[in-house]
Amino acid sequence: MNTNQDILLTIAATLRSFLDPLLGNPDVVDVTMYGVALAAILGIIFGNAVILVWAERKVAGYMQSRPGPNRVGPIGLLQTVADTIKLITKEDIRPKGVDRWVWFLAPVVLFVPTLAAYAVFPFSEGLIAVDLNIGLFYFLAVASTVTIPFLMAGWSSNNKYSLIGGMRSVAQMVSYEIPLVFSLIGVVMLVGSLKMSSIVEAQSGIWFIFLQPVAFLIYVIAATAETNRTPFDLVEGESEIVAGPMTEYSGMKWSLFFLAEYANLFAVSAIATTVFLGGWQPPPMPAVMRDAVAFIPGWIWFAAKTYFMIFLFMWFRWTFPRFRVDQLMSFGWKVLLPLALANILVTGVGIYAYRIAIGG
Amino acid sequence: MLGKSLLTGMAVTLRELFRKNVTEEYPEVQPELGDRFRGGRLDLVVSKCIACGLCMNNCPNGSIKLKTVKDENNKRQLDSYIHNTGLCLFCNLCVEVCPTKCLVWSKEFAYAGYSRDALVFDCMALDRERIHREEQSQTTEEKG
Amino acid sequence: MQTQTFELNMGPQHPATHGVLRVVLELDGEIVVKATPVIGYLHRGIEKICENRTYVQSIPFTDRMDYLSGMNNNLAICQTIEKLMALEIPERAEYIRVITAELNRIASHMITIGVLALDLGGWTGMVYCFRDRERILDLFNSLCGARMTFNYIRVGGVGWDLPEGWLDECRRFLKDLPEMLKTYEDLISGNEILQMRLKGVAPLSAERAIAMSASGAVLRASGVDYDVRKANPYGIYDRFDFEVPLGTSGDNWDRFYLRYLEIIQSARIIEQALEQIPEGPVMAKVPKMIKPPVGEVYHHVENPRGDLGFYLVSDGSPKPYRWHARRPAMINLQLLDELSRGTFIADVVATLGTLDPVLGEVDC
Ligand code: SF4
Numbered sequence A: 001m002n003t004n005q006d007i008l009l010t011i012a013a014t015l016r017s018f019l020d021p022l023l024g025n026p027d028v029v030d031v032t033m034y035g036v037a038l039a040a041i042l043g044i045i046f047g048n049a050v051i052l053v054w055a056e057r058k059v060a061g062y063m064q065s066r067p068g069p070n071r072v073g074p075i076g077l078l079q080t081v082a083d084t085i086k087l088i089t090k091e092d093i094r095p096k097g098v099d100r101w102v103w104f105l106a107p108v109v110l111f112v113p114t115l116a117a118y119a120v121f122p123f124s125e126g127l128i129a130v131d132l133n134i135g136l137f138y139f140l141a142v143a144s145t146v147t148i149p150f151l152m153a154g155w156s157s158n159n160k161y162s163l164i165g166g167m168r169s170v171a172q173m174v175s176y177e178i179p180l181v182f183s184l185i186g187v188v189m190l191v192g193s194l195k196m197s198s199i200v201e202a203q204s205g206i207w208f209i210f211l212q213p214v215a216f217l218i219y220v221i222a223a224t225a226e227t228n229r230t231p232f233d234l235v236e237g238e239s240e241i242v243a244g245p246m247t248e249y250s251g252m253k254w255s256l257f258f259l260a261e262y263a264n265l266f267a268v269s270a271i272a273t274t275v276f277l278g279g280w281q282p283p284p285m286p287a288v289m290r291d292a293v294a295f296i297p298g299w300i301w302f303a304a305k306t307y308f309m310i311f312l313f314m315w316f317r318w319t320f321p322r323f324r325v326d327q328l329m330s331f332g333w334k335v336l337l338p339l340a341l342a343n344i345l346v347t348g349v350g351i352y353a354y355r356i357a358i359g360g
Numbered sequence B: 001m002l003g004k005s006l007l008t009g010m011a012v013t014l015r016e017l018f019r020k021n022v023t024e025e026y027p028e029v030q031p032e033l034g035d036r037f038r039g040g041r042l043d044l045v046v047s048k049c050i051a052c053g054l055c056m057n058n059c060p061n062g063s064i065k066l067k068t069v070k071d072e073n074n075k076r077q078l079d080s081y082i083h084n085t086g087l088c089l090f091c092n093l094c095v096e097v098c099p100t101k102c103l104v105w106s107k108e109f110a111y112a113g114y115s116r117d118a119l120v121f122d123c124m125a126l127d128r129e130r131i132h133r134e135e136q137s138q139t140t141e142e143k144g
Numbered sequence C: 001m002q003t004q005t006f007e008l009n010m011g012p013q014h015p016a017t018h019g020v021l022r023v024v025l026e027l028d029g030e031i032v033v034k035a036t037p038v039i040g041y042l043h044r045g046i047e048k049i050c051e052n053r054t055y056v057q058s059i060p061f062t063d064r065m066d067y068l069s070g071m072n073n074n075l076a077i078c079q080t081i082e083k084l085m086a087l088e089i090p091e092r093a094e095y096i097r098v099i100t101a102e103l104n105r106i107a108s109h110m111i112t113i114g115v116l117a118l119d120l121g122g123w124t125g126m127v128y129c130f131r132d133r134e135r136i137l138d139l140f141n142s143l144c145g146a147r148m149t150f151n152y153i154r155v156g157g158v159g160w161d162l163p164e165g166w167l168d169e170c171r172r173f174l175k176d177l178p179e180m181l182k183t184y185e186d187l188i189s190g191n192e193i194l195q196m197r198l199k200g201v202a203p204l205s206a207e208r209a210i211a212m213s214a215s216g217a218v219l220r221a222s223g224v225d226y227d228v229r230k231a232n233p234y235g236i237y238d239r240f241d242f243e244v245p246l247g248t249s250g251d252n253w254d255r256f257y258l259r260y261l262e263i264i265q266s267a268r269i270i271e272q273a274l275e276q277i278p279e280g281p282v283m284a285k286v287p288k289m290i291k292p293p294v295g296e297v298y299h300h301v302e303n304p305r306g307d308l309g310f311y312l313v314s315d316g317s318p319k320p321y322r323w324h325a326r327r328p329a330m331i332n333l334q335l336l337d338e339l340s341r342g343t344f345i346a347d348v349v350a351t352l353g354t355l356d357p358v359l360g361e362v363d364c
């Protein structure tokens, strides 16, 4: 385990020791620290969106034998910033027939669960906004509400494309939520806890991707569907339903959808990292090398793994065609769900057998 | 069910990720157009033109408009020669039919204007300008 | 539960309608009850325009019909006029015509494959197809100075002789073609998701295909062995050894995959033509002003989209009395309603992709 102090943790501790005499009351200090955490999370989300949009376009570009954005700033790094400025300054068009409040609220509401989910990500040892004892459950509960704003947007836009997209999003997300949850249950059974930090610590010996490869596969597939990315991008379905629920949005509202999409992408990748890839811990390696890399703080490992997962999702997107809506459903219910259930069964039997072996 | 072919596809895109891209970075790198390229304006060499009007008559879209006048020797002379590139099909029929080969393409591949009028060129004026430029460069050469 | 159908306007501005086609879909949820293609957004009246042009002047207008296969259109109209005039074409010109027409067929099929991949959500496949097609367009550009609107094949031959090194460049392209096809196979046609999307969807029986006058890959996918190049050889196509790939069920997959197979056959034809091509003139003696004898003629060729025919009536004057085109894309498109019924919205997009209309030709 990491013995030397993490720089981010040091900053947090310094801040706390600085605030302590200033505010006096420890409760007030706690609340302030939560505020700082919230600000940090917002920073992560916005910073990430900027990087991810750029990265996605670069990955897409290179995979399609073109250079991607390369004009604004060095290697196009400022492209997203320029795009954001463009989106913010754009006229905010509200089509005539929309259901005003629902339409207005949808992108805002979409952002809330995404933001809330970030509270339980263990970026590094001790670097977690709230280490809930039901962390994983909390994440799943919060993340599953993302469906509602999509339906709100689709319904209130008063546009048939949006409506179809909204309906698709509900059907798709509800169907893939279940295998997603079931794929994580195997790990929870192994750990015996829903607490994020204990899940990560349980992987100090061996990552769960090796113990639960099927669960990992199911998780990746279901997560792709949850984030509406190719091959499951039916909700947007560019060539079929134009842009699905987002069809009528423009300017800042549209960019909120975009922001939430990338925030979600980061979220599912972070969960994959936490649950299957050993979280903030360095990859399994001999003890000598372990000491050699001990100076690398946990959050770097965490970020590296998360970005690897994100790259995987991008790679999918720029390789595969899209499913059809009925195939999507039958794949979810007839393949993924039984597979996830079987995985739970096998895990259960395995744990039982292991216990007997240990005991005997 | 799903499996192998998806991985094959992913291998294709991954391989491409590390290959050189094929983009020509346009304003810096100009495209290679070749000597047969048809595009841009029609450069008319007025001194060679015999004002026969074949180019106008052969144009399928009426994009060449020329007027002639008779000079004192009763010889036909060009009065005006307008090429409307907005209507041009770039079919090359005018260039091919010209008996004195006095039409050539200026070979610009990208030009746009803010109005349709910007696409209409007076080829005689352009020719005069060109001659003027050439003379000037000659005189500067002589001086230098 | 009582349900109601609703109407959805797909197009004329829509990412997947290949230009400006409008399809009025009557939907029961996601299932299509009726699909009505509404055409005419790109109508320019080319037939009427060409009746007011001389015969030679009508050639550049055919470039603008099916703009993805200009060479084949040029070939069709020129051969029709030549038939009317009973004109003999120099050997070399005939070979150049075959080479360019088949190259253009490959380019056009690459677009069909790539755009279908795009319609099904696979962006990258489209980019690869367009990238490789660029090789052909560059060949054409060095040949005649245009990339899409060629006006290269002329009455009596071809406009320009081959530039130096062109044949080698063409051979090099053919050498690289198998690798390109392998990429498409790996990324597009071999992909199980794509196969799932296309197989068994929107099947067309041979009887219906014939009854609806379908042609090209749409007809052959239903198992009808009809290719104008074989059935009614024009030019020098009878000298080449090639196969006509056939489908069995006429579903979207067959229609799609046939185009892939046709690329291979076209490459075979070009290879043979490159071997046999003689030296010599590329233009026959053609009168300055073409005035064909009074009469009428119909001539058809196998265009990438199907059986393209031209019907010309001459009254002895320099301008045709009647200039009519049988446009395969237009006729194939009429199958859309029949094929889409009972399928999903996403399938309409795929069916449209495999019927492969080019709106410039549909609307003409
Ligand atoms: S290229 Fe064709 S359309 Fe253009 S001016 Fe010449 S003849 Fe007319």
Ligand code: SF4
Binding pocket: B044, B048, B049, B050, B051, B052, B053, B054, B055, B056, B097, B098, B099, B100, B101, B102, B103
């Ligand atoms: S055809 Fe040539 S010579 Fe005759 S008018 Fe035109 S440009 Fe002049």
